[in-house]
Every structure is written in structure tokens, then in C-alpha cells.
Amino acid sequence: MASNQSKASRTLRRRKRNRKSLHSQIPCLDEEYIALGQWMKRNKFRQQRPFLSAATFKTTGRGLMTHHAIHAGNTIVSIPKHLLITPHTVLTSLQQHITKWDKQLSSQQAMSIFLIAERKKQKSSFWFPYINILPKTYNTPAFFSETELNLLPHNVKSRALTEISKVHTAYKLSANCVRDVWPELDFTLNDFLWAWYSVNTRSVFYKHEMCEEFVDDKNYIALAPFLDLLNHSYCANITASFNKKSNCYEIQTEDTYRKYDEVFISYGNHDNTHLLVEYGFVLPNNPNDVIEFSFESVLEVTVKMKLSHLKEKRSLLQTGEYDRKLCCCKDGLSWNLQVALRVLCMDWTELKNWKTVLQGGSISDSNEQLSKTMASTLIKTSLDRCRENLTKFLDLHCDTMTEHERLAYDYICIERTTLQSALVCVQS
Known part of the structure; x- marks a missing residue:
């Protein structure tokens, strides 16, 4: 009897811990997240333990939650190459248009045009389940009103305006290209800002051979569906690289997580000015802040x-x-x-x-x-x-x-x- 009571007591404590852990996050059961998972599964994305799923967290918003304990050395995400959006993906899709132009775009400009074109296709796009879960807007200063920009400290506002000017210049060149070789696409500045910051805030470093058709700016980037649901933490210790054996882009963690914890990656050792201008968020107690x-x-x-x-x-x-x-x-x-x-x-x-x-x-x-x-x-x-x-x-x-x-x-x-x-x- 005593043994049974002890076992029941342990079970009750475990359930209480699980309820406490789950209290801080709510699984994302929205139709678009379910569709994303189904689409990736149809296209040979397989999760081994640990299994991650989208969830909404009290402090960080949308992120990825683990359903199993994670140990140092575990691979937490493995995205097949054919599900990465790379400059080569873009070139394969847009080559008939881009190669007609007598100037060169950067990889990020080309990827931005690609996202705009695929979003306009809606459900007929292969990438629709992924594009459909991308934020509709971002919190980087490029989306601030003039009144909101004026609330920023002078040095941050100055840096933000420099970034905004750079993006507007990229838009003008991209719009000129599309007007000359693909006039039916027709996009606005707001369309371009959405696409540019979808790439800017969510892309991963992916070393590849640069496409001759694009500017050789050494900007090695790729979009990785599902992986980009992971949020940033300055203390996350991860290794990210393309695994030629598995033909997947993988992230390995050196951290440990309990069941139902949020799993994090690190965008780099950035201060809050960089995080605000480039990603649209700030972190209290950021050890990299200066x-x-x-x-x-x-x-x-x-x-x-x-x-x-x-x-x-x-x-x-x-x-x-x-x-x-x-x-x-x-x-x-x-x-x-x-x-x-x-x-x-x-x-x-x-x-x-x-x-x-x-x-x-x-x-x-x-x-x-x-x-x-x-x-x-x-x-x-x-x-x-x-x-x-x-x-x-x-x-x-x-x-x-x-x-x-x-x-x-x-x-x-x-x-x-x-x-x-x-x-x-x-x-x-």
C-alpha cells in the first residue's frame, strides 16, 4: 500500500510540474501551422526525437516547443535541401526574367522578388504553406511612422534611417528590374519591405557557390521553413551547418531542455541597437548590450x-x-x-x-x-x-x-x- 501511495504521489507531482510547464505556452493549432506541418511531411521532412512543434509563449510570442527532453549534442532541426529557399532556388524560378536585365541584383533583392511573386500565386505556389505563416508585417524601424521614429534615441534613429535608406535604394533597383523585364508582377514599396524583412529577419547562413547572375556580395543566405520559427536567445549555444551526408541543413544544440520548454537559437552576439534595427526586438539583460x-x-x-x-x-x-x-x-x-x-x-x-x-x-x-x-x-x-x-x-x-x-x-x-x-x- 505504501509503495502504491508513493507511486501515486510521484505521478501527481509529475502532473503538476507538467501543468505548470504547459501554463506558459499554448500549442499553435491554427490552420496555417497545421498546413505547414502537413506540407513539410509530404515533402520528406521527418522529425526524429526531439519532436518540436509551434507554440505561443508568454514572454517571446510564437516559437518552437520540444515534446521531449533535449541533451547537449542533439540535432534539434534538420531541413532537407529541397525545402530551402536559396539564391539558386530563386534563379531556377526567375531565370527567364532576371537574365534579361542588363544589371545585377543582390541575392537578397532577388529573394525578395521571389517571395513577392510566390505570395501573389497564393495556393498555386509550391511555397504557399510556408509563405502563409510568415508575419504580415515586422517591427523593424522601416515599418515605423515618422512619429514613432522620433521616439527613438538620436543615435538609434540615425542608424535606423541609414538602414531604411539602404532598403529603399534596394527597392528602387528591384522595381526598375521588374518594370523592365516582368511588368506584370507589379509590386509596391510595402510589398518589398515585407519581402526584404522576411529574408532579413529569418534567413540562415548557408555557404554555397555564389550565382554569377547576382552581385557577388558574399551574402550567404537561405530561408529554412519551420527552422525559422526558432526564437533568439543570447545564451543559446548552437552549431548550424549543411550536412552533406544527410543533404539537410541542421542545427545542433549544446544546451539542455526539459519537455515542453521553448527551444532557442542564437542570431549572434548583437547589442540591442542591432537587434532593434535589423530584427525588430530588444532584450533586457542582454550581455552584449553597449x-x-x-x-x-x-x-x-x-x-x-x-x-x-x-x-x-x-x-x-x-x-x-x-x-x-x-x-x-x-x-x-x-x-x-x-x-x-x-x-x-x-x-x-x-x-x-x-x-x-x-x-x-x-x-x-x-x-x-x-x-x-x-x-x-x-x-x-x-x-x-x-x-x-x-x-x-x-x-x-x-x-x-x-x-x-x-x-x-x-x-x-x-x-x-x-x-x-x-x-x-x-x-x-
Whole structure:
């Protein structure tokens, strides 16, 4: 009897754990996700253990959930080559049009045109089950209104505008190509933005021979249906490559997961500015996150502090390229910023031995103290700018913010937290 009671107790505890685990995610039973699975199965996609399926998670939204425990070294996804959309796939489909043009498109432009053409075919397209589950829009700044763009910090907005300009240039060239050789396709800027960011946010690195018909920009990309449902985590440890033996694109994880956990991949060691501009999301507690300072903003602080011999100091730093990569993170200052501040705070006698700081040495106690003061002033100035940026949201209610407004707000809050941590480090 005692043995049976113990067994029943263990079963009850296990069920409670499973219910607790399942509470944070809901399986995606939408028709389009079921259709995607059926389509892939018809086309020789086979899942061995672990079995993954689409689910909606409380913190990350749509992702992939495992139905089995995963151990380090397991292959979590294996996509057959014929289900990858590569530049060669595109060329096979569009060659009759593209080769008529007297200029070259990039692989990403060609893949974007391909997606637009296949989406217009609707259910008659072989790729329809995949295209049908792609987001209808994205949260990258290219989709922001002018008002929403103005909510971003100046440096992020500047970088976003550069990216937007690049995409608009790509659109104009692509539209010219289609107008000349395939006028019946006829697509808008919004169509192109959707296709471009479908490729930009979801493609994987896939080494292949570059197509001679496209610009040789070394942009080795492919779209991998189902695999691209995996979300990013900065701590995910994976290996992704094409397996010639299985003729599949595979992802192997070095992490462990419990049954019903969300499974992650890593897009790379990116800070939140990159994640926002390129992918349309930000991550709190991102260990790769940094706050950049322009050399001009650093020099502005030296002027306020009335430091001398700035012309000579500026020349020294620029010659050694210590005027770049000036940033801080929650753990303190970058090496280049430490060097720059120490050099800028030297008196004329100390400046003769400025290279001492390159070996991590200290010039003098007074120089160290002045450098700390300058660093604190620089960070406090950025914190004031953060507070000023947050005032733009005073008239916006949390519950009624658009996704883009919320994204800009979250970015600034994360930036403020990083600066506050860096300030504590500097002053300690």
C-alpha cells in the first residue's frame, strides 16, 4: 500500500510540474501551422526525437516547443535541401526574367522578388504553406511612422534611417528590374519591405557557390521553413551547418531542455541597437548590450571641464584609433574609452608618457580621479538624455501604446538601466 501511495504521489507531482510547464505556452493549432506541418511531411521532412512543434509563449510570442527532453549534442532541426529557399532556388524560378536585365541584383533583392511573386500565386505556389505563416508585417524601424521614429534615441534613429535608406535604394533597383523585364508582377514599396524583412529577419547562413547572375556580395543566405520559427536567445549555444551526408541543413544544440520548454537559437552576439534595427526586438539583460559615445560627445565634456592641450591629445588618439569604439556596458567602460579619458585628462608632463596607459598602467592618482570624474559626467549626460527621451512618452498610456512605441520605450528603459549600472561601476 505504501509503495502504491508513493507511486501515486510521484505521478501527481509529475502532473503538476507538467501543468505548470504547459501554463506558459499554448500549442499553435491554427490552420496555417497545421498546413505547414502537413506540407513539410509530404515533402520528406521527418522529425526524429526531439519532436518540436509551434507554440505561443508568454514572454517571446510564437516559437518552437520540444515534446521531449533535449541533451547537449542533439540535432534539434534538420531541413532537407529541397525545402530551402536559396539564391539558386530563386534563379531556377526567375531565370527567364532576371537574365534579361542588363544589371545585377543582390541575392537578397532577388529573394525578395521571389517571395513577392510566390505570395501573389497564393495556393498555386509550391511555397504557399510556408509563405502563409510568415508575419504580415515586422517591427523593424522601416515599418515605423515618422512619429514613432522620433521616439527613438538620436543615435538609434540615425542608424535606423541609414538602414531604411539602404532598403529603399534596394527597392528602387528591384522595381526598375521588374518594370523592365516582368511588368506584370507589379509590386509596391510595402510589398518589398515585407519581402526584404522576411529574408532579413529569418534567413540562415548557408555557404554555397555564389550565382554569377547576382552581385557577388558574399551574402550567404537561405530561408529554412519551420527552422525559422526558432526564437533568439543570447545564451543559446548552437552549431548550424549543411550536412552533406544527410543533404539537410541542421542545427545542433549544446544546451539542455526539459519537455515542453521553448527551444532557442542564437542570431549572434548583437547589442540591442542591432537587434532593434535589423530584427525588430530588444532584450533586457542582454550581455552584449553597449552604449556608444561619439568622440565629439567625449570632447564636449573635456571642454566643459576646461582641460588643456586638446588639439595634441585629439591627434594622438585619432592616430592610434582610440577615438573609436567608445562605449560602456553594465560592467564599466570599454578599453578604448578608458584610454581616451586618461589621455584627455593628462597634464602636459604626463602626456609625454601617454603610452603607459596602453599597458594598463596608471599615470598618477590625480589622472585616475579626473578620468573617473570625466566618465561620470559623460554617463550622467547620457542619463539626462534618457530621461528627456522618456518624457516623450508621458502622453502615451502603457495599455494603448503601439508595438513600435512600446519597443522604443523598452529600448530607452534598458539603456537607462545599463547607464545606471555603468555609473555605479565607475564611481566604485
